[in-house]
Amino acid sequence: MKAPLFDYVNATSLDQALGLLDQYGEEARIIAGGQSLMATLNMRLSQPQVLIDINSIQGLSGVRETRKDIRIGALTRHMELLESDIVKEHLPLIASAMPHVAHVAIRNRGTIGGSLSMADPAAELPACCVALDATFELSSRSGQRVVKARDFFSGLYTTERQDNEILTQITIPKCAPQQLHYFEEINRRQGDFAIVGLACTAAVKKGLMSSKRSLKALDVVIFGCEDKPTRLAQTCLHLIGTSIDKNTITAAKQKLEQELNPTANLEGRADTKLHLATVLLERALLSLARDIGTID
């Protein structure tokens, strides 16, 4: 199939793009990297009246460091994140996720803002942003507002972004020196969307009287299961304060089975996904336990 008829504007400033969004509302689509939108246009799953190209807008891309945070422009390509030394140093979870984000030719054009706005439930970057408690800056003609990643994803391909808004910047707190992380996904082909994936961060506390160390903080996010990235709040609550061993891992897997409610799709049945999620949780906890030193 071929894309439907639409008009096209190559916006040269954010003001121009926001003005067009105000004018056309839901009849407009923003095109950044276009790596999902172009496919939906070619399949006529999307039929906008006008396509607003934001690739020529200056100042929307790049990774920069502030004292506490890393700020990522929404137009930053996946390849830039993959190659960024700032990301490697301060956002190790994102650095471990990037090799799983699509294939090289897609990474060269696809953008972080596009991936987050698309909100594919099996995508890596939304899950990482939820795990890392990122905040998103949304711009419109009436100004800017900030939404936490944990509130941004509202359902299947659905976010809190309004039709007149553009996601312009992603802010992620720098990884603390003692912070641990783990990322893994299961898929049929390297670079494809995950059947099931897991992104997590953890912090460790040293015992006062002994060298035994326990989990001070833990955030586990599962993706590819529900209609948006799922924070396993109950499972994590159960694990915080413990030092990870075989028994706590078994208990955590049972908690996960109660907490996670996967939806079947072409990638797998619900019970398959639930099983794979417990496998990933076990691998994540074993890896953290090795980092902490409670399991060899």
Added chain:
Amino acid sequence: MQNTREIAFTLNGEEVSHRVPVRQHLADFLRHELGLTGTHIGCEQGVCGACTIRVNGRSARSCLMLAVQADGCVVETIEGISQSGEIADLQHEFIQRNAAQCAFCTPGMLMTAADLIGGKEPVSRDAIRDHISGNYCRCTGYHAIVDAIESTLNKRLASDKSNPHHG
């Protein structure tokens, strides 16, 4: 009525100007308007990799880019990098190892593999597989393709070593 725009860009080293429908993707434009049919179209949704080209020095899916977005860009297709000789050794190795069977995927596969063979360091077979993971081949089982890429790279590295002042 169909919306059109005037575009100008560099294609395989030559300046090209053309009026294009804004809804036309770059692969269709290259094939139908310019007759450059080396860029193949498989899925039109970015999955198969048959339409891989190079835009501003980086590989890209030409089905996931509008022709109008090529305005001002430097675009290279399989025709360009074949005629320049850039991948002559890789093409030779593909033939030697029967890495092209039906050859539908071959132009995209060569465009993607071209990224890998320009480096100064050896690349593991796993890394080669990762790099070409976005290009489907339904004939070879990939083994012969990985062999061809690995062998081209090794020969280039060996020749760099014996001629350290070249390249």
